[in-house]
Amino acid sequence: MAGTTFLRVTDLAADLTLALGLADAADGITMGRFRARDLRFQTKPDRTPVTEADHAVEEAVRAELARARPDDGIVGEEFGVSGSGHRRWIIDPIDGTKSFLRGSPPWATLLALEEDGEIVLGVASAPALGRRWWATLGGGAYADGERIAVSQVDHLGDALLCHTDLLAYEHFDCGPEFAALARSVWDRRGFGDFWGHMLVAEGVADVMVEPVLEIWDVAALVPIVTEAGGRVTDRAGVARPDGGNAVTTNGVLHDAVLAIVGTS
Numbered sequence: 001m002a003g004t005t006f007l008r009v010t011d012l013a014a015d016l017t018l019a020l021g022l023a024d025a026a027d028g029i030t031m032g033r034f035r036a037r038d039l040r041f042q043t044k045p046d047r048t049p050v051t052e053a054d055h056a057v058e059e060a061v062r063a064e065l066a067r068a069r070p071d072d073g074i075v076g077e078e079f080g081v082s083g084s085g086h087r088r089w090i091i092d093p094i095d096g097t098k099s100f101l102r103g104s105p106p107w108a109t110l111l112a113l114e115e116d117g118e119i120v121l122g123v124a125s126a127p128a129l130g131r132r133w134w135a136t137l138g139g140g141a142y143a144d145g146e147r148i149a150v151s152q153v154d155h156l157g158d159a160l161l162c163h164t165d166l167l168a169y170e171h172f173d174c175g176p177e178f179a180a181l182a183r184s185v186w187d188r189r190g191f192g193d194f195w196g197h198m199l200v201a202e203g204v205a206d207v208m209v210e211p212v213l214e215i216w217d218v219a220a221l222v223p224i225v226t227e228a229g230g231r232v233t234d235r236a237g238v239a240r241p242d243g244g245n246a247v248t249t250n251g252v253l254h255d256a257v258l259a260i261v262g263t264s
Contacts, residue, residue, distance in 0.1 A: 163194030
């Protein structure tokens with residue numbers, strides 16, 4: 001088993017180099033439009049915003065992948081599914097578009113690589129925060145080149161909980177459960193979207209719960225959290241980075257959190 005993991009990590013080195021280069025290109029596009037007075041945006045059918053920068057980033061990433069990995073499939077938030085095969089790249093051009101629109105810095109480009117149904121690589125690049133996280137299967141998790149690890153907090157009463165839009169928990173049938181969890185922890189902060197999950201991976205926070213997600217919202221985050229020693233599942237306790245909802249913890253607290261917010 002160890003030999004197999006080593007071979008996969010070695011094979012992933014070129015993919016990681018490519019993904020980090022894609023993140024560099026994405027950062028150049030997003031920072032060029034961040035806080036621009038003439039930024040154009042639309043409202044999608046699900047009432048979420050999409051900006052010209054979202055489209056430009058996904059188009060640029062798709063173009064480079066078509067050149068560098070022509071046999072790989074792609075799943076993107078803005079332009080859907082293209083290609084097929086046992087490998088596919090998953091793109092969220094800007095996770096946290098509402099923050100991007102308002103000129104607030106917690107937003108990121110998320111890139112993941114899936115092989116045979118398993119997420120083997122993830123990159124989250126947040127240029128306005130000056131921070132980038134990445135991980136490969138079996139290769140550890142990093143932030144700006146430094147190895148990261150989750151906390152060792154082992155009691156909910158000592159835990160820091162991150163959350164997204166408070167109204168979303170009620171809207172997506174998790175209101176009472178989230179309120180109970182919030183009362184059980186030491187403190188709670190609204191570090192939403194990708195950032196809450198990355199704070200758990202870094203050991204700054206201990207728990208992050210999101211009531212609704214799509215695959216592009218979470219796929220890149222899963223290997224970063226798990227390689228840092230944490231755990232990501234849905235509310236039923238199933239490790240499935242294909243959307244729905246997510247419970248991210250330092251691993252030690254996971255069962256205790258699911259006992260409060262979990263579903264059967």
